[in-house]
Amino acid sequence: xxxxxxxxxxxxxxxxxxxxxxxxxxxxxxxxxxxxxxxxxxxxxxxxxxxxxxxxxxxxxxxxxxxxxxxxxxxxxxxxxxxxxxxxxxxxxxxxxxxxxxxxxxxxxxxxxxxxxxxxxxxxxxxxxxxxxxxxxxxxxxxxxxxxxxxxxxxxxxxxxxxxxxxxxxxxxxxxxxxxxxxxxxxxxxxxxxxxxxxxxxxxxxxxxxx
Amino acid sequence: xxxxxxxxxxxxxxxxxxxxxxxxxxxxxxxxxxxxxxxxxxxxxxxxxxxxxxxxxxxxxxxxxxxxxxxxxxxxxxxxxxxxxxxxxxxxxxxxxxxxxxxxxxxxxxxxxxxxxxxxxxxxxxxxxxxxxxxxxxxxxxxxxxxxxxxxxxxxxxxxxxxxxxxxxxxxxxxxxxxxxxxxxxxxxxxxxxxxxxxxxxxxxxxxxxxxxxxxxxxxxxxxxxxxxxxxxxxxxxxxxxxxxxxxxxxxxxxxxxxxxxxxxxxxxxxxxxxxxxxxxxxxxxxxxxxxxxxxxxxxxxxxxxxxxxxxxxxxxxxxxxxxxxxxxxxxxxxxxxxxxxxxxxxxxxxxxxxxxxxxxxxxxxxxxxxxxxxxxxxxxxxxxxxxxxxxxxxxxxxxxxxxxxxxxxxxxxxxxxxxxxxxxxxxxxxxxxxxxxxxxxxxxxxxxxxxxxxxxxxxxxxxxxxxxxxxxxxxxxxxxxxxxxxxxxxxxxxxxxxxxxxxxxxxxx
Numbered sequence: 081x082x083x084x085x086x087x088x089x090x091x092x093x094x095x096x097x098x099x100x101x102x103x104x105x106x107x108x109x110x111x112x113x114x115x116x117x118x119x120x121x122x123x124x125x126x127x128x129x130x131x132x133x134x135x136x137x138x139x140x141x142x143x144x145x146x147x148x149x150x151x152x153x154x155x156x157x158x159x160x161x162x163x164x165x166x167x168x169x170x171x172x173x174x175x176x177x178x179x180x181x182x183x184x185x186x187x188x189x190x191x192x193x194x195x196x197x198x199x200x201x202x203x204x205x206x207x208x209x210x211x212x213x214x215x216x217x218x219x220x221x222x223x224x225x226x227x228x229x230x231x232x233x234x235x236x237x238x239x240x241x242x243x244x245x246x247x248x249x250x251x252x253x254x255x256x257x258x259x260x261x262x263x264x265x266x267x268x269x270x271x272x273x274x275x276x277x278x279x280x281x282x283x284x285x286x287x288x289x290x291x
Numbered sequence: 292x293x294x295x296x297x298x299x300x301x302x303x304x305x306x307x308x309x310x311x312x313x314x315x316x317x318x319x320x321x322x323x324x325x326x327x328x329x330x331x332x333x334x335x336x337x338x339x340x341x342x343x344x345x346x347x348x349x350x351x352x353x354x355x356x357x358x359x360x361x362x363x364x365x366x367x368x369x370x371x372x373x374x375x376x377x378x379x380x381x382x383x384x385x386x387x388x389x390x391x392x393x394x395x396x397x398x399x400x401x402x403x404x405x406x407x408x409x410x411x412x413x414x415x416x417x418x419x420x421x422x423x424x425x426x427x428x429x430x431x432x433x434x435x436x437x438x439x440x441x442x443x444x445x446x447x448x449x450x451x452x453x454x455x456x457x458x459x460x461x462x463x464x465x466x467x468x469x470x471x472x473x474x475x476x477x478x479x480x481x482x483x484x485x486x487x488x489x490x491x492x493x494x495x496x497x498x499x500x501x502x503x504x505x506x507x508x509x510x511x512x513x514x515x516x517x518x519x520x521x522x523x524x525x526x527x528x529x530x531x532x533x534x535x536x537x538x539x540x541x542x543x544x545x546x547x548x549x550x551x552x553x554x555x556x557x558x559x560x561x562x563x564x565x566x567x568x569x570x571x572x573x574x575x576x577x578x579x580x581x582x583x584x585x586x587x588x589x590x591x592x593x594x595x596x597x598x599x600x601x602x603x604x605x606x607x608x609x610x611x612x613x614x615x616x617x618x619x620x621x622x623x624x625x626x627x628x629x630x631x632x633x634x635x636x637x638x639x640x641x642x643x644x645x646x647x648x649x650x651x652x653x654x655x656x657x658x659x660x661x662x663x664x665x666x667x668x669x670x671x672x673x674x675x676x677x678x679x680x681x682x683x684x685x686x687x688x689x690x691x692x693x694x695x696x697x698x699x700x701x702x703x704x705x706x707x708x709x710x711x712x713x714x715x716x717x718x719x720x721x722x723x724x725x726x727x728x729x730x731x732x733x734x735x736x737x738x739x740x741x742x743x744x745x746x747x748x749x750x751x752x753x754x755x756x757x758x759x760x761x762x763x764x765x766x767x768x769x770x771x772x773x774x775x776x777x778x779x780x781x782x783x784x785x786x787x788x789x790x791x792x793x794x795x796x797x798x799x800x801x
Contacts, residue, residue, distance in 0.1 A: 100625045152300055163300045242623040283612060286446075286627055287374075287605050 081139070082119065082230065083112035083172045085208040086237055088181070088199075093206035096182070096198035100241050102169070104282050108241040109168035110161045111278035115233055116142055118270050125270040125277065128154045141171050157277045158284075173197040181205065208234070216251040219259050227263065233271055236264040240279035314513050314528030315535065320458035321509035321598055322536040323591040325465040325584065328543045329568045330409050330592070331506075333560055334660035335499050336547065336567075339721060340557035343490030345545035347503055350488075352537030354706045355507055358674060359533065360699035361681035363526045364691045366514040368684070374606060375511065375673045382680025385763045386749040391676055392610055393745030394738055398669030399603045400636065401662050402505060403439070404643045406596040408658025410435040413565055413592060415654075417585050420566070429648040435593055436644060440637035443600045446628025454594050461587035465539070468568060468584065469546045471575045477552035484553050485545050497713030498721035501667035502660065504710075506540060507533070508670060509598070547571070565655060600636060607632035614759040615752065661722060665734045668714055672738055675707040 086108060090099050098105050117123035120137055124130040131149050145164065173195070176182045181204060182197040199205035212234060215226050238247050239260070248257050264275060298306075332344060362378070369381050376395055380388020411432025418424045418431075447454075476482075484490055491497070513529045550571045551559040563570050569581045608629035611620025620632040647658060678700045685696035719731030752760040 101627050104625075104627055148300070155300055159300055159304060163303050166303055242625045242627065244622070246625065282623065282627075283608075286623055286629060287609060 081175070082115045082233055082237075083109055083141075083168070084176055084179075084181070085230075085234055086112040087172045087176060087197075088205055088208045089212070089234065089238055090241065090243065091197075091199070091205070093199055093202050093209065096196070096205075099243060099246065103165075103285055104241050106165035106168050107161055107278060107281045107285070108237055109172050110164035111240065111274055111281075112237050113141060113145060113164055113168055113172070114160065114274055115237065115271060117145060118268070118274055119230070119233070122146065123149070123270065125157055125273045127157060129157050129160050130154070139175075141175060144171075157274070158281055161277060161281050170195055212238075212247070213251065216248070216256045216260070219251075219256055229268070232260075232263050232267055233275070235260055236267065236272075236275040237278060239264070240275050241282055309524060309528075311524045311527045311531060314524060315532045316455075316459075318509045318513050318528070318532035319535050319539075320455060320462055321595075322506065322539070323458065323461065323595050324536070324539045324543055325461045325468070325568075326588055326591040326595060327506045327540065328465065328547070329565055329584075329588055330413070330655075331502055331660045331663055332544050333547070333565050333567050334655055335502060336556050337560035337564065338656060338660065338723065339496070339499060341490075341493050341496045341499050342485050342548060342553055342556060343488075343493060343496055344499065344503065345485045345541045346488055346490055347496070347500055348506075348537060348541040348544060349486070350491075351500065351503055351507065352533060352541070354703065354710070355510065355533055355537070356530065357699050357706065358678060358703040359510075359526075359529050360695045361678060361685075361703065363514060363529050364695040365681045365684055366525055368690070374609060375677050376606070377609075378677045378684070379673075379680045380763060382682075382684035383676070385753070385760060386746050387676070387680075388763060389615060389749035389752075390742040390745035391673055392606060392615070393741050393748075394669050395673055396603055396606050396610075397738070397741050398666045398673065399508075399599050399606070400639065400643075401666035401669070402508070403596050403599040403603065403636075404640055404647075405658045405660075405662035405666060406592050406599065407432050407435050407439065407640065407644060408647060408652075408654040408662070410589060410592040410596065412654035412659060414589055416565060417589070421582075421585075428654045429644065432644055432654065433641075435596065436637070436641055438593060439597050439600050440634070440641075442597055443604060443633040443637065444624075444628060444630045446624070446626045446630075447597070454590075454597075457587065457590045458594060460583075461591050464580075464584050464587055465543055467576070467580070468572050469543050471572050472546035472550040472568075473542075475575065476549045477555070481549055482553040485548050486541075496717070497710065498664065498717040500710050501671055501714050502664035503540070503667070504671055504674075505663050505667035507536065510536070600633065600640075603636050604629045604633040607636065613763050614756070615748070615763055664721065668711070668735055669738045669741075671707055671711050671714070672742075675704055675711060678704040678707060 090105055090108060091097065092099065100108070114123060114125070114129070116139075117137075118125060120142070122131065122133055122135075122137065122142075124132050129149060131146065136143055136146065148163075149160075173182060173184060177184050177197065181200060183200055184195050184197055186193045187196045188194050212231060215231055216235075218226055235247065238244075244257070248260070251257070264272065267275070335341060335344060365378055365382075369377055374392070374395065376388050376392035379391035408428070411428035411430075414431040414435075415426060415428045418426055473481075510529065510533055513532055514525055547559075547568060548556040551567075560567055569584055572584075573581050607616055607620045608623070609621075610616035611618055611622070611629075611632060614621070617631075620629065620635070622629070622631055624630040647654070652658060682697050682700040682704070685691060685700075688696070690696075715732065715735050718735055719726050719728055722728075722730055722734075724730050749760070749763070752763070
C-alpha cells in the first residue's frame with residue numbers, strides 16, 4: 081500500500097525514528113492515503129476532492145476515508161489533507177502493526193504518553209528504501225520500465241516532504257534528480273495534483289512556523 | 292472506524308488551530324520589551340534626548356490599530372498571508388509585489404544585523420562590568436551570529452519551547468522593573484510631559500518613530516498564522532497583542548524618565564548607557580534580579596535576531612518556491628527548515644558585521660539604534676504600500692464593511708505617509724549630521740533604489756519567464772511543475788515514449 085511504503089520510507093529502518101518532523105510526516109501520510117484512493121480511481125483531485133465511482137474498497141482506512149468524503153462534499157484538498165493528517169500516523173502505524181511490520185509502543189513522559197511504532201525486522205523496514213534507490217540507480221543505466229507508477233507516486237510524496245536530497249543521495253545525479261522531476265510531472269494528473277497539494281501544505285507549515 | 296460520531300472536518304481543523312492566547316503570547320513575548328527599552332530606546336534618549344517616546348509609542352499604537360482594520364480583513368482573502376509583499380502583490384500587481392519583497396528582505400535583514408551588533412555591544416559591557424573582561428564587541432557579535440546561523444539552518448525559531456520560556460521570563464522581568472521604577476519617581480512626582488503630544492515637537496523626534504515602529508514588527512506575525520488560526524482569532528489576536536505590547540512599550544519607556552526626572556533623562560542615558568534601566572532598579576531589587584535582567588536582555592537580543600532571521604529565510608523560501616528568487620531557496624530540509632535561504636542570509640549578515648567593524652561603527656549607537664531606525668523606515672514604507680494595496684484590493688467589492696475596505700486603509704496610508712515624510716526631513720538630525728550631508732538622505736533613498744531593483748527584476752521575469760511571472764504571489768500554493776527543466780536522455784539511447792509512465796492506473800496490489 082502506498083501509505084505503508086511511505087511510512088517505512090520516512091522512518092529510520094533501525095531505530096524507527098522519523099526522518100521529518102511529526103507535522104510534516106502527518107501531512108505526507110495523509111497525501112499517501114488519499115493517493116491510495118486516487119490509485120483505485122475512487123478520487124479525483126482538483127482544488128477540491130471529488131469522489132468517483134461507487135464501490136467500497138476492502139481496506140478499513142480507505143473505507144473510513146470514503147465515509148468522510150461522502151459526508152462532506154467538495155471541501156478544499158488542503159483542508160482534507162490537514163484533516164486526515166490528524167489521525168494518519170496512528171492509522172497507518174496500526175495497519176503496519178496488523179501486518180507484522182511494526183510494533184506499537186507507548187513512549188514519552190508520564191503526562192505525555194503517545195503511541196509510537198518501531199520496526200520489527202530491519203530488512204523488511206528498509207525494503208521500500210532499498211527498492212526505490214536501486215531503481216533510481218538503474219534509471220541512469222537505461223531500465224526505465226522498472227520505475228513504475230507506484231514508485232513514482234512514492235518518490236513524489238517523499239520529495240514533497242523535503243526528503244529529495246536523502247532520496248537522491250547515492251543516485252547518479254543530476255540525471256536521476258532530473259528524471260524524477262520529469263517523471264512526477266508525467267504522472268496521472270489527479271495524483272500529480274495531490275502531490276503538489278501535499279508539497280504546498282508542507283510549505284505552508286514552514287511559512288507559518290509550524291513545520 | 293469508531294462507533295462514536297465522527298467529528299466534522301471543520302471541527303477537527305478548528306481544534307488544531309491556534310487560538311487568541313497562543314497568538315497573543317507569541318507576539319507579546321516576541322516583542323522583547325525589556326530589550327527594546329534597555330537597548331534602542333535608551334540609546335534614543337542618549338543620542339537625541341527626545342522626551343516624547345512614550346507618547347510616540349501610543350500614537351503608533353493608534354496608527355497600527357487603524358492599519359490593522361484593513362490588514363486583518365485582507366488576510367482573510369489572500370494566500371501567503373504571512374508576508375507584506377503578498378498583500379502588495381495581490382492589491383497592486385506583481386511588479387509592485389516584487390519591489391515590496393525586495394524592500395522587506397533588506398529591511399528585516401538590517402534588523403537582524405542591528406540586533407546582532409547590539410548583542411555584541413551589550414555582551415561587551417556586561418562582561419566588562421561584571422567580570423572585568425575586555426573583549427571587542429565583534430567577537431561577541433560573531434558568537435551570536437554563529438548561534439543564530441546554526442539555529443536558523445535547523446529551522447529553530449523563537450517560538451521554540453526554551454526560547455518561549457526565556458521570553459516569558461523577560462516579560463515578567465520588565466513588568467517588575469516598571470513597577471519598581473514607577474513606584475520611585477524622581478523628586479516624588481510623576482512628570483506627564485513624555486505622555487503629552489507636545490513633546491513630539493522636538494528636533495529629530497519624528498525620525499525616532501521609525502525605530503519605535505520596528506519594535507512593533509512581531510505584530511505582523513499574528514497574521515502569519517492566518518491559515519493556521521481559528522477564524523476570528525487573527526483579528527482578536529492582532530488587536531489584543533497590539534494593545535498589550537503598545538501599552539507595555541509606552542509604560543516602560545515612560546518609567547525611565549519618571550525615575551530620572553524628565554529633564555535629566557538624556558544626561559542619565561549618556562552617563563549610564565544601556566545600563567541605565569539596570570542601574571536604576573539595582574538599589575531596590577538587588578544584584579541577582581539585575582543579573583537575571585542582563586541574561587534575559589542578551590537572550591532576547593539573540594531571540595530577536597533569530598526571529599528576523601526566520602522571517603527573511605521564509606521570505607526567501609516563498610520567493611524561491613515561486614522562482615522569483617533562486618529556486619534552491621525554495622527547498623526545505625527534512626527538519627522543515629529553509630536551510631539554503633538561511634545559509635545565504637547568514638553569509639550576508641556575516642559580511643555586513645565585518646564591514647561595520649572595519650568602519651569602526653559603534654555597535655550600540657550605529658547598529659542597535661540607527662540601523663534599526665533605518666530598517667524601521669523600510670517597514671514603514673512596506674506598511675504604507677500594504678495599506679494602499681488593501682484599498683485597491685477591496686475596490687468595487689462589498690465583502691467587508693466600508694471602514695475596513697477603504698476608510699481605515701486610506702487613513703492609515705495618510706498617517707504613515709506623514710510619518711515617512713517627517714522622517715525623511717529629520718533623518719539628518721537623528722543621525723547627527725548636517726542638513727546637506729549625503730548620509731542624511733542616502734539611507735531613506737536606498738529603499739527607493741531597492742524597490743526599483745525589485746521592480747526591474749519583475750519586469751525582466753515578465754519578459755523572459757512569463758510562466759514564472761504568472762505564478763508570482765501564489766505563495767505556498769504554487770505548483771511545482773518543472774516547465775523549464777530539460778531531461779537528459781540517459782545512456783542507452785531509449786526512444787522517446789518509452790519513458791512515459793502509465794497514464795491509466797492499475798491500482799491493485801501486485
